[in-house]
């Protein structure tokens with residue numbers, strides 16, 4: 256990179272020398288660059304940032320960000336380094352462009368009903384790409400809904416949500432989704448605890464009735480679904496459980512979950528009690544939970560569980576007896592628990608402590624073996640002696656949150672209060688990768704503003720790529736045009752390709768449709784999506800050909816003896832077939848449409864007014880939707896995609912004759 260920069264400066268110098276001579280086309284073009292830069296007030300650093308990020312038409316980005324969408328309930332897919340939004344994946348919230356929840360996807364959204372009640376939004380926080388041997392394999396994506404304790408499964412062959420599963424035990428989650436190194440399990444922990452099943456119990460009964468838990472959702476990769484029948488939960492004390500990470504390589508089989516509110520604060524500002532923000536932050540330390548999930552799996556398989564809300568739970572007593580869970584103190588309002596690439600260290604940051612604290616997995620194992628405890632908590636869990644398991648502490652700055660890793664022994668921590676990204680060096684076996692000494696803060700780059708998570712390219716896997724880091728900033732303040740009082744968030748791209756002291760910000764990307772939290776950055780060539788569905792008549796819900804799919808020559812309207820009307824329709828540029836459908840008010844309609852196109856991007860939409868129907872039919876896709884034609888009238892249906900020159904003509908009439 257250094258060479259590139261000198262090369263660029265040399266180019267600029269050459270162009271300066273060339274002014275007035277116009278001796279070559281190259282010199283002329285560099286003059287143009289200088290003229291435009293001057294007109295637009297761009298510095299050399301700006302030009303360099305532009306050169307690093309500008310992605311000419313037709314060129315594909317090297318990396319993809321899979322970002323949570325916060326309370327938009329969606330997932331965003333963004334290219335790096337161009338920082339172009341490529342796609343929103345509709346998850347918990349209906350989205351008409353993808354036809355999600357307007358005739359198609361409704362059954363999956365309904366799987367996410369909360370105690371029988373429709374909940375058509377979500378608060379996505381932590382997406383997790385599926386992994387093989389601790390590395391992203393590009394096949395599946397999981398994401399949690401913090402608001403209602405739900406998990407979604409997205410198939411990366413078509414970037415569509417295939418499953419939403421509601422946690423039966425709790426109604427709020429935060430520590431999720433995280434996957435084990437081979438995606439055997441996706442885990443999810445409750446944050447704001449409730450009595451089992453979110454049943455009623457007065458807040459005064461918090462200690463006795465409110466429960467914490469982590470759910471280990473078994474993922475069936477072949478079926479592409481979470482298998483509830485092979486999933487289980489582990490009861491935890493009713494602390495507020497926060498972020499977690501799965502162990503890998505040497506620590507495979509464990510996960511590391513931090514917590515806040517070991518004070519068991521229950522708020523009550525209205526009664527002059529300490530508000531949550533004070534009550535939850537009173538203790539100098541909370542607890543890192545060290546959980547042996549492979550052992551838990553054996554206990555579950557042996558049937559040593561209690562059924563709660565119809566779901567198997569390993570009780571706290573069993574966990575204590577079996578040595579499943581150990582605690583160790585973690586300093587001041589911990590947030591972020593990140594396992595280093597070799598699985599040997601766990602990095603935790605306390606929001607109110609300027610240090611990151613690094614725990615050694617080897618020391619943790621030794622302390623467990625030696626019963627090196629400093630006591631037990633009120634629930635009987637053993638607390639490993641902090642000094643025995645702590646490897647190092649690095650003073651990084653104010654408000655440290657989350658940590659990611661580079662390939663060379665650097666770690667990167669987001670600093671919420673400082674609004675900065677800190678680069679620091681790992682020690683131990685990483686020690687020779689960087690020019691700086693072990694466990695040292697190297698540099699801080701200011702970001703704008705209030706960074707939450709950060710993501711480095713493959714920075715939470717066993718083989719981080721370095722190169723790019725994105726600061727997922729919560730505020731944008733003065734970075735963009737003010738779109739009224741509600742401003743976008745700001746993703747800032749940092750170039751981390753050079754060792755040492757420089758990590759320049761090279762791009763700002765406004766996020767104007769949600770407030771992302773975590774995101775993962777994956778090498779784009781690991782994702783192998785279909786460009787069109789494999790065959791005509793493909794049902795994306797089963798990822799197989801639907802034998803009922805309408806095909807060219809089979810289009811028809813069938814009236815069944817029970818009064819049901821079945822419509823078999825095809826869509827191809829630029830017509831639907833049939834184009835006129837007349838039925839009777841009150842008829843039950845089962846409507847199937849196949850897009851018979853094989854050309855890339857030849858998507859057809861299908862909208863019916865009044866009936867709240869809008870589909871997106873991608874090439875080869877077949878869809879089925881049902882409704883009762885309870886409103887008489889004349890309804891022109893049409894294709895919502897501008898699919899051809901005669902796209903306005905791609906329509907038909909749906910006529911519902913009044914009953915009498």
Ligand code: CUK
Nearest residue numbers: 380656707708772773
């Ligand atoms: S949390 Cu939002 S910045 Cu939900 Cu992962 Cu830390």
Ligand code: CUA
Nearest residue numbers: 894896898902
């Ligand atoms: Cu098909 Cu417009």
